[in-house]
Amino acid sequence: MxxxxxxxxxxxxxxxxxxxxxxxxxxxxxLLGIMLLGNGINLLILTSGGRRGVAPLFxxxxxxxxxxxxxxxxxxxxxxxxxxxxxAFLLAMIYRSWTLTSADELADDTEDIKVSQKTAYDxxxxxxxxxxxxxxxxxxxxxxxxxxx
Amino acid sequence: MNFLDxxxxxxxxxxxxxxxxxxxxxxxxxxxxxxxxxxxxxxxLEAGMLAAVWGxxxxxxHIGGWDSPFGIxxxxxxxxxxxxxxxxxxxxxxxxxxxxxxxADGDEPGPVSVFHPAYLIxxxxxxxxxxxxxxxxxxxGFEILLTASYVLLTLGGTAERIRAGTTYVVVSVVSSVIFxxxxxxTYAATGTVNMADLAVKLPDLDQGPQLILHVLLLIAFGIKAxxxxxxxxxxxxxxxxxxxxxxxxxxxLTKVGVYxxxxxxxxxxxxxxxxxGLLVVxxxxxxxxxxxxLAQTDFKRMLSFTLTSHIGYLIFGVAVGGPLAIAATxxxxxxxxxxxxxxFMVAGLIERRAGSSNVTxxxxxxxxxxxxxxLFFIPAINLGGxxxxxxxxxxxxxxxxxxxxxxxxxxxxxxxxxLTSLLTLLAIIRVWARIFWRRAADAEAPNxxxxxxxxxxxxxxxxxxxxxxxxxxxxxxELEAESLPWGMRYxxxxxxxxxxxxxxxxxxxxxxxxxxxxELIAREPYISAILSx
Numbered sequence: 001m002x003x004x005x006x007x008x009x010x011x012x013x014x015x016x017x018x019x020x021x022x023x024x025x026x027x028x029x030x031l032l033g034i035m036l037l038g039n040g041i042n043l044l045i046l047t048s049g050g051r052r053g054v055a056p057l058f059x060x061x062x063x064x065x066x067x068x069x070x071x072x073x074x075x076x077x078x079x080x081x082x083x084x085x086x087x088a089f090l091l092a093m094i095y096r097s098w099t100l101t102s103a104d105e106l107a108d109d110t111e112d113i114k115v116s117q118k119t120a121y122d123x124x125x126x127x128x129x130x131x132x133x134x135x136x137x138x139x140x141x142x143x144x145x146x147x148x149x
Numbered sequence: 150m151n152f153l154d155x156x157x158x159x160x161x162x163x164x165x166x167x168x169x170x171x172x173x174x175x176x177x178x179x180x181x182x183x184x185x186x187x188x189x190x191x192x193x194l195e196a197g198m199l200a201a202v203w204g205x206x207x208x209x210x211h212i213g214g215w216d217s218p219f220g221i222x223x224x225x226x227x228x229x230x231x232x233x234x235x236x237x238x239x240x241x242x243x244x245x246x247x248x249x250x251x252x253a254d255g256d257e258p259g260p261v262s263v264f265h266p267a268y269l270i271x272x273x274x275x276x277x278x279x280x281x282x283x284x285x286x287x288x289x290g291f292e293i294l295l296t297a298s299y300v301l302l303t304l305g306g307t308a309e310r311i312r313a314g315t316t317y318v319v320v321s322v323v324s325s326v327i328f329x330x331x332x333x334x335t336y337a338a339t340g341t342v343n344m345a346d347l348a349v350k351l352p353d354l355d356q357g358p359q360l361i362l363h364v365l366l367l368i369a370f371g372i373k374a375x376x377x378x379x380x381x382x383x384x385x386x387x388x389x390x391x392x393x394x395x396x397x398x399x400x401x402l403t404k405v406g407v408y409x410x411x412x413x414x415x416x417x418x419x420x421x422x423x424x425x426g427l428l429v430v431x432x433x434x435x436x437x438x439x440x441x442x443l444a445q446t447d448f449k450r451m452l453s454f455t456l457t458s459h460i461g462y463l464i465f466g467v468a469v470g471g472p473l474a475i476a477a478t479x480x481x482x483x484x485x486x487x488x489x490x491x492x493f494m495v496a497g498l499i500e501r502r503a504g505s506s507n508v509t510x511x512x513x514x515x516x517x518x519x520x521x522x523x524l525f526f527i528p529a530i531n532l533g534g535x536x537x538x539x540x541x542x543x544x545x546x547x548x549x550x551x552x553x554x555x556x557x558x559x560x561x562x563x564x565x566x567x568l569t570s571l572l573t574l575l576a577i578i579r580v581w582a583r584i585f586w587r588r589a590a591d592a593e594a595p596n597x598x599x600x601x602x603x604x605x606x607x608x609x610x611x612x613x614x615x616x617x618x619x620x621x622x623x624x625x626x627e628l629e630a631e632s633l634p635w636g637m638r639y640x641x642x643x644x645x646x647x648x649x650x651x652x653x654x655x656x657x658x659x660x661x662x663x664x665x666x667x668e669l670i671a672r673e674p675y676i677s678a679i680l681s682x
Contacts (some may be wrong), residue, residue: 015330022323027315034322041329048337072336075285079329082292086322089299093311093318100308107312109385115444140607 007047014040025105027094034090038083042076049073153201153208155194156225156280159233162191163273167266174262181248184265188241188272195237199230205664207678209282217679218343224282226675227665228479232279232408235483239400239490240272242644246494247393249636250501264304271297271397278405282679284332284342287409291328291373295321298402301394302386309389317386324372324379331365338362345679348416348672363418367410367427374406376464377434380457384441387456388449388506392497395449399456400490404482407463411478414467415669425558427468432562435461435569442576448506449496451580455532455573456489462547462569465562469551475666477546480659484531484539484651491528491644498524498641499584502632503599508580510596512589513603518629519622520638522585527645529581531652533574539651544570546659602628 014036021033053068098104136144166187173180202208207226211217247264274294281287299321303314336342338358339350351359368379375383383403387395414421438458445451463485466478500506502518515522531538544566551563583592589599606628610621651658668674 018326019323022319030315030319034319037323037326041326041333044330045333045336048333050337071342072333075332075336075342078285078289082289082296082325085296086299086318089296090318090322093303093314096303096306097308097311097315100306100311106315107308109312111388111447111450112385115446118444118446139611 004047007043011040011044011047014043027090027097027104027106031087031090031094035083035087038079038087042079042083045072045076045079151208152197153225154210156198156208156210156223157212158194159191159198159237159276159280160273162187162194163269163276167269167273170269171263171266174266177251177262180262180265181252184269185241185244185248187269188237188244191272191276192234192237192241195230195234198225199227199234201225202227202230203661205668205674207668207674209678218283218341218346221286222282222343222345222679223280223286224344224675224679225280226668226678227661228408228411228669229279231479231483231661231665232404233276235486236275236279236401236404237272238647239486239644240268240397242640242647243393243397243400243490243494244268245643246396246497246637246640247391249634249640250393250497252634252636263300267297267300268397270294271301271401275401275405279408282344284335284344284347288325288328288332291405292325294402294405295325298398302390302398304391304394313386313389316382320372320382320386324369327365327372328369331362331369334358334365335362343679344412344416345676348676349680351417359418360422363413363423366413366417367423370406370409370413371430372406373403374410374464375403375457375460376406376430377437377457377461380434380438380460383457384450384453387453388447392493392500396490396493396497399452399493400486403456403460404486407460407482410464411467411475411669414470415475416672416675419670419672421470424468424470427464428558428562431461431464431468432565433461434458434464435565439569439572439576443572443579446508448499448508448580448584449493451508451576452489452492452496455576458569458573459485459489459532462544462566465551465566466547468562469547469559471550471553472663472666472670473553474547474550475669476659476662477543477550479662479665480539480546480655481543483658484543484648487644487648487651488528488532488540491524491641491648492532494637494641494644495521495525495528498633498637501637502629503584504596507594508583509593511584511599512587512592512595513585513599515585516606516621517589517599517602517625518633519625520629521633524638524641524645525585526581528648529577530574531648533577534570535574537652539648539655542652542655542659 018033018037018040021029021036024030049069049072054062054066056067056070101107138144166183170180170183173183202225205227207224210223212221212223271294274290274297277293278287278290281290299314299318302317303310332342335347338354339347341347341350372379387398435458438454438461442451442454442458445454462481463478466474466481496506498521502521503511503514505511531540534540534544548563548566551559555563589595589603606621606625609624613620
C-alpha cells in the first residue's frame with residue numbers, strides 16, 4: 001500500500017497544534033484546538049484508505065483496483081457531522097460561560113481549592129476527648145460536671 | 150425469524166421515544182408517560198434477549214442483510230445482553246426518581262423539558278455501544294451517549310455546571326479523537342473495522358504496530374472508564390450535575406468504557422501483552438481514588454472518588470485474565486452499576502432532605518429520617534465489601550482468581566485491593582457517623598433547620614415517654630414524607646433491593662458470568678457468529 005507522506009505530515013502538524021491549543025485555558029482557543037484535531041483526524045482516516053483511485057461508483061469494465069476505497073470516506077462523513085455538532089455545542093457553552101462570568105477562561109473548581117487548603121487536623125476525629133469525671137447526667141443524657149449548669 | 154433479530158430495537162425504541170418526548174414537551178404528564186413507557190418496553194425486550202442467550206449463545210444481527218465484514222453487525226451474547234439489561238433497569242429506576250422529583254417540584258414546560266429526550270438518547274447510545282460489533286459503530290455509540298451527556302450535565306446552564314461541563318466536554322472530545330486515531334490506524338493496518346474480522350487479522354501484524362493499536366485503544370477507553378491517571382476529570386465534573394443525572398452517569402458511562410476494555414482485552418488482543426501495565430494502573434486507580442475520597446467533605450464528591458477507585462477492581466480483574474477473573478469482573482460490573490447508582494440517588498435524597506450534601510453541615514439524620522438511613526446503610530456496606538453482600542462476593546472472586554498463581558506484582562495489587570476495601574469502609578463509616586449519627590448541633594457548620602427539627606423529634610420522644618415510644622419516630626416519618634416524595638424513596642429502594650437480589654441470586658448469576666467469561670476467552674463463538682453468515 002502506498003502512503004501519501006504529505007497528508008501524514010499535515011496530519012501530524014494539525015494534531016500537534018490541536019493538542020497544544022486544547023491545553024490552553026482560554027475557551028475559544030480550546031475550541032480552535034478541537035476543530036484542528038477533528039480535521040487532522042479526518043485527514044488521517046482518509047490516508048488510511050490507501051492510494052487514490054476513481055470515485056467508487058460502479059463502471060463496467062473497470063478493475064476493482066482502479067477504485068478508491070469508499071469506506072474511509074463514509075467514516076469521515078460521520079466524523080465530520082459529529083465534530084460539527086460538538087463544536088456547535090461547545091460554542092454555545094462558551095458563549096454561556098462568557099455571559100455568566102464575562103471571562104473567556106475556565107474558572108477554578110472552588111471545592112478543589114477548599115480540599116487542598118484543608119489542614120490534616122480534623123476537629124471531629126483528632127480533638128482530645130473530654131474525660132467524663134461524673135456519673136450524673138441531665139435529662140437529655142449529657143454528663144453534668146462540676147461548675148456547669 | 151429469531152427473537153434476537155429484534156435486538157436493534159434496544160437502540161431504536163429509545164430514539165423514537167426521544168423524538169416523541171420532544172414533541173410532547175409542552176404536556177408534562179404525557180412526556181413522562183412516553184419516556185417511562187418506552188423504557189419499560191425496552192426493559193422487557195432486553196429481559197427476553199438475556200433469557201435467549203442465558204445458556205451461552207452468541208447471535209449476530211447483520212443490519213440490512215449485508216455480509217460481514219462489509220456490513221454493520223450487532224452482537225448479542227451473554228456479556229452484551231447482561232450489560233443491556235442492567236443498564237436499562239438502572240435507568241428506569243433513576244427515571245422514576247427524576248420524574249417524582251420533577252412532579253413534586255412542579256417544573257414548568259420549558260428548557261428543562263429537554264431532560265427526558267436527552268435521557269432516552271443517552272440510553273440509546275449506551276445500548277448501541279454494548280451491541281456494536283465493529284469499532285466504528287462503537288465510536289458512534291460513544292458519541293451518541295456523550296452528546297446526550299453534555300446536554301444533561303449542563304442542564305440549566307448555571308455557572309458551576311458550565312464550568313464542570315467544559316472540563317467534561319473537552320476531555321471527552323480528546324478521548325474520542327484518540328479513539329478515532331486508533332480506528333484510522335487499525336483500518337490502515339488491517340483493512341477492516343469489524344471486530345470479529347479484526348480478531349482474525351490482528352495477530353498477523355508485527356508486534357510493534359499491534360502494541361501501538363492496543364495501547365491507543367486502551368487510552369481512549371481508559372479516559373471514558375476513568376482509569377488513573379486519566380480519571381481526574383470525573384470527580385471534577387460529576388457532582389455538580391442534578392442528582393438523577395449524576396446517578397445515571399455514575400452507573401453507566403464509565404462502565405461502557407470498562408465494557409470496551411474487556412472486549413479489547415479478550416477479543417482483539419487476547420495475548421495479555423500489556424497485563425503488567427494494566428495491573429500497575431489498576432493498583433494506582435484503586436489506592437489514589439480512595440485516598441481522594443477520604444479527603445472530601447462533600448458527600449457527592451466523595452462518592453465520585455469511590456466510583457473511580459472501584460473501577461480499579463474491574464481493571465484488576467481484566468489484567469489478571471483467565472476465566473474466573475473475567476467472570477468475577479462481569480459480576481462486579483453489575484454490582485458496581487447498581488450500588489453506585491443507588492448511593493448517588495441517596496445523595497440526592499440527603500441533599501433534598503437536609504438542604505446540602507456537604508458533610509460539615511449535616512447531622513441527626515438517623516433520628517430525623519429513618520427510611521433514608523436504611524437506604525444509605527445497605528448499599529454503603531455493600532460498597533465497602535461487607536459479607537454477605539455482592540460487593541464482598543465480587544471482590545472475593547477477583548482476589549481468589551488473582552492469588553491462584555500470582556507473581557509479586559499481582560500480590561501487590563491484591564494487597565492494594567484489600568487496603569482499598571478497608572479504606573472504602575472507613576470513608577463510608579465516617580460519612581455514616583457524621584451525617585446520620587452525630588447530633589445536627591455538633592456539625593462544624595450546623596444547619597439551623599435540622600437542629601430545630603432534631604429538637605422537635607427529641608421533645609416528641611420525651612413527651613411519648615415509656616408508654617408511647619413511637620411518637621418521635623412518627624413525627625420523624627411525617628417530616629421525611631413532607632420533604633421526600635414517595636416516588637423518590639421507592640425508586641431508590643427498588644435499586645437497593647436489586648442490589649440485594651444480586652446477592653441472593655449470586656449462585657445462578659455467577660454461573661452465568663462464568664459461562665460468559667468462558668465464551669469471551671474462547672473467542673470462537675463471537676467470531677464464527679459474525680463471520681459465518
